Amino acid sequence: MGVIGYGQWQTTDKTGPTITPTQGSAHYQVNAPGFASNVVLPARGVSLGLKYFKEFSNRSTFEGYTLQIAGAVTF
Amino acid sequence: MRGVYPTGMSATNAGVMPESGLTYANLFIFNARDESKGPDGEVLATGTNAVMIDLNTFVWVSRETLFGGARFSAAATLLVSNNSLASDTAGQLSAGGGFADFYFQPFILGWTTDRVAIRTAYGVLAPTGRFNADASDDVGSGYWTHAPSIGVTLLLTKDKTTTLSAFYMHEFHTDAPVYTQDRRPRSTTP
Numbered sequence: 001m002g003v004i005g006y007g008q009w010q011t012t013d014k015t016g017p018t019i020t021p022t023q024g025s026a027h028y029q030v031n032a033p034g035f036a037s038n039v040v041l042p043a044r045g046v047s048l049g050l051k052y053f054k055e056f057s058n059r060s061t062f063e064g065y066t067l068q069i070a071g072a073v074t075f
Numbered sequence: 076m077r078g079v080y081p082t083g084m085s086a087t088n089a090g091v092m093p094e095s096g097l098t099y100a101n102l103f104i105f106n107a108r109d110e111s112k113g114p115d116g117e118v119l120a121t122g123t124n125a126v127m128i129d130l131n132t133f134v135w136v137s138r139e140t141l142f143g144g145a146r147f148s149a150a151a152t153l154l155v156s157n158n159s160l161a162s163d164t165a166g167q168l169s170a171g172g173g174f175a176d177f178y179f180q181p182f183i184l185g186w187t188t189d190r191v192a193i194r195t196a197y198g199v200l201a202p203t204g205r206f207n208a209d210a211s212d213d214v215g216s217g218y219w220t221h222a223p224s225i226g227v228t229l230l231l232t233k234d235k236t237t238t239l240s241a242f243y244m245h246e247f248h249t250d251a252p253v254y255t256q257d258r259r260p261r262s263t264t265p
Binding site: 002004005006008010015016018026028030032034036038045049051053055057058059060061062063064065066067068069070071072073074075 | 077080082083087094102108110112113114208250
């Protein structure tokens, strides 16, 4: 179990025939702390995980939360 | 609009390669957003944006090592997506579901020692999902994405139960196709 997070930053302008200069220069920015829990069963080659993130102070994009459920098996 | 990488996907064990052999991994992601933010963080609109993505990934990892003890790996991911966007003022704006874009990582190298694991990869997202700039039921991005990445995991304890991970990916996007009124794609050159 532990603390996690992600950030995402647009670094170049968006371009396209229908994109205005204002839209193109509005770089998005995303910030999200969260928590995670992982269980690993090495003998069985199995891992399970759960992650939750809550975004804040985003720019030029949507804002909300993310829930992720993961599982993996090695043959 | 955002990049195509599902944010947070590699937040844990970012530098860790699976064991040698074939691994199947399933990741279910549910994104829920209720505000649209402007350039200064102001709320431009409220509504409901829900995106569900199921990533089915097949990873192959070599048993032999290359230079520096690196193991070679490749991965392919089939994405199934369902999305919906509704505005509190304008109502339902878009919704779509089905097979989305195809993510392929043909070149992955991973180094693992007792206390650190590093994973570098080149990935490409092929625009195989349904996309039409004029439609409201898209499930694909409509453009190619090239995505080099690196992940590092520090194993803070000998039993590997406490770790610290960092992951960086940079996306390079091609232009999305532009459609004429009869829906045939035309050049994207401005």
